[in-house]
Amino acid sequence: MSKTISIHSFRGGTGKSNTTANLAAQVAMAGKRVAIVDTDIQSPGIHVLFGLDEKKMGKTLNDFLAGRCPIEEVAFNIGEHVGDAQGRQALIGKDLWLIPSSMNSGEISKILRDGYDVNMMNKGLKTLRKALELDYLFIDTHPGLNEETLLSIVISDVLIIILRPDQQDFQGTAVTVDIARSLDVPAMRLLVNKALTRYDFDQVRATVEASYGVKVSGVLPLNEDMVDMGSADIFSLRYPDHPWSVGIKGVAQDILENL
Amino acid sequence: MKNLTGYLQGLELFEPLPEDMIRELARKFTTRSLEVGDVLFRQGQPSDALYIVTEGLIRIVIAGDEGEEVVNETGPGVALGQMTLIDMEPRTAGAVAAEFTILLVLSRDDFMEAFNRLPVQNQIQLREISRDLRLNYADILRQVPLFHDLPDEALKVLMNRIGRKRLERDEVLFNRGDVGDALYVIDKGWVKVIMHNAEGEELTLNQLGPGEVLGEMSLVDEVPRAAGVVALTETEVLWLTRDAFIEFLNEYPAIAQIMLRMLSQRLRFSISYIQQAIELSRKVAEGDYSFAKTEIEKSQSQIIGRGQSDESRVREMLAAFFSMVEGVQKREEELKAQVRMLSIQIDEVKRQEEVESLTGSDFFAELKASAKRIREQDDED
Incomplete structure (x- = not known):
């Protein structure tokens, strides 16, 4: 049975897209059939990490939502098109798909103006799970608590909230956790990202868990090397021994074993 | 006084007198209260x-700008007037009772009557002793570099204008901001020149010992004292009022030259002080606190010999600076420890308000209602 996992953060800049891409890649590396849906229609970005640009992209989630094509046609098979980035070579032959959002500004403004049929999105994802025989469907959401995000929470089996260790994120995460509980999301995890290395990570984990009553799947260090690399590759595949990569693999392990 | 004869035998002025004459003089003493x-x-x-x-x-007491100034206090066992008794010199200072006081008094006439009965040879000897007593005082003055090259008659003038003040250890000579109305010369002991920083911590700017001049800046520019002076040891200072000094300066301009040399030495020392403080501040700015710990072990109140270079003297006087640096380092470490221990503060009122505003919408109610159905549907597939 497939699991839908929404990756969310209350504010932007938490490293959500990078985390989602790396997490999905690591789960795919474990031999699972995995797809990522970029529902951050307002500001899509995850495709870049997989080497996709507007030209290579072909059909997008926007085409499906506009009724122009079935969702299967949108799924881009990453295992077959890893590109030339060093880290992504590890994904050759893996079962990993990306359902990208359109980069076209006209498409973006159209969906922002008209919205989209929530039921259609839901049905599309269901179709996708079946057609690709997915083990895990990752949803990369837009930051904040808009209607699309709330929907993605409703259709998810697991909600992973990414937060940075700062007061604004703490406050917003508290609200998100309450909302998710109100919507009876079956399982929840917190992921602390961009933690300064001078923190005691065990203490951070314990404090966050105690504050929200939610299990912390990982505390990941602020990763300057990732900034250095830009968005050209899947970091944890390129630098598997880096502390950040080790952390993200731990989160993947949590998903595989417990969720 | 149980044994006046014995006491008198100990006085310089009675030294050449035969014992029976001393005994005779002892009987001539009267009491005065x-x-x-x-x-x-x-x-x-x-x-x-x-x-x-x-x-x-x-x-x-001696005459000063604003009435009389106390230069010394003497208690039981002290003889007054030995120096001037024979030659009828004018008193170098006045004397006033600070408490109910009892004195033994020997009139000059009684003393001179005995004196005149002495063989001429002894009379000469006594006159010499009397003069030596005065010259001895002049010698003390002459040891002070400022007065070193003065002619005898200048020293004699000075003797009548100069005061002497004793300081106990830690006693304040003057405070920063005091009116600068006197010049001091250290005769014996050591003092420290101090300021206080904004936190009230004492900062030692310099240490001065025998022969050195104090308070010369205020004398020249009439600005209140730039720094305070506190005795590090039991200290004796000679002092001269501003007016007396200025007058003296006019009479003996050579003093000005010596003063200039001293001021220039002080200035060089201050420059060295500033240089080192800047150098150490630069280290602090770079996060290097390593010097503070080793420096702080040297006590601030220990007396630093004059033999050392200005640089090492300055370093030892920067004790307050070093403890300040240690404070900075400690605070920084505490801050680091604080950051390491993450604490989470959530505004619960704001949290509830935001949750309510989100869950209060029609969309949310609909979504919540359909959530169960959506999930069940999924499970069927």
């Missing part, structure tokens, strides 16, 4: 008696 504030003698009056304090306290 003074109430508080009674004047024993005035500065400038010719000496007409020798006094020995047996009880109470006598203040030695």
Whole structure:
């Protein structure tokens, strides 16, 4: 049975897209059939990490939502098109798909103006799970608590909230956790990202868990090397021994074993 | 005084007298008592008696800008007037009772009557002793570099204008901001020149010892004292009022040259102080606190010999600076420890308000209602 996992953060800049891409890649590396849906229609970005640009992209989630094509046609098979980035070579032959959002500004403004049929999105994802025989469907959401995000929470089996260790994120995460509980999301995890290395990570984990009553799947260090690399590759595949990569693999392990 | 004869034998002035004459003179002493504030003698009056304090306290005062200034206090066992008794020199200072005081008094006439009966040879000897007593005082003055090259008659003038002040350890000579109305020369002991920083911590700017001049800046520019001075040891200072000094300066311009040399030495020392403080501040700015710990172990109040270079003297005086640096380092470490221990503060009121505003919408109600159905549907597939 497939699991839908929404990756969310209350504010932007938490490293959500990078985390989602790396997490999905690591789960795919474990031999699972995995797809990522970029529902951050307002500001899509995850495709870049997989080497996709507007030209290579072909059909997008926007085409499906506009009724122009079935969702299967949108799924881009990453295992077959890893590109030339060093880290992504590890994904050759893996079962990993990306359902990208359109980069076209006209498409973006159209969906922002008209919205989209929530039921259609839901049905599309269901179709996708079946057609690709997915083990895990990752949803990369837009930051904040808009209607699309709330929907993605409703259709998810697991909600992973990414937060940075700062007061604004703490406050917003508290609200998100309450909302998710109100919507009876079956399982929840917190992921602390961009933690300064001078923190005691065990203490951070314990404090966050105690504050929200939610299990912390990982505390990941602020990763300057990732900034250095830009968005050209899947970091944890390129630098598997880096502390950040080790952390993200731990989160993947949590998903595989417990969720 | 149980054994006046024995006491008199110990005085320089009675040294050449035969014992029977001393005994005879001892019997000539009369007793006199003074109430508080009674004047024993005035500065400038010719000496007409020798006094020995047996009880109470006598203040030695000299004329200053604003009335009389106390230069010394003497208690029981001290003889007053030895120096000037024979030659009838004017008193170098006045004497006033600070408490109820009892004195033994020997009139000059009685002393001179005995003196005249002495063989001429002894009379000469006594006159020499008397002069030596005065010259001895002049010698002390001459040891002070500032007065070193003064002619004898200048020293004699000075002797009548100069005061002497004793300081106990930690006693304040003057405070920063005080009116600068006197010049001091250290005769014995050591003092520190201090300022206080904004936190009230004491900062030692310099240490000064025998022969060095204090308070010269205020004398020249009439600005209140730039720094305070506190005794590090038991200290004796000679002092001269501003007016007396200026007058003296006019009479003996050579003093000005010596003063200039001293001021320039002080200035060089200050420059060295500033240089080192800047150098150390730069280290602090770079996060290097390593020097503070080693430096701080050297005590601030220890006396630093004059043999050392200005640089090492300055370093030892920057003790307050070093403890300040240690404070900075400690605070920084505490801050680091604080950051490491993450604490989470959530505004619960704001949290509830935001949750309510989200869950209150029609969309949310609909979504919540359909959530169960959506999930069940999924499970069926």
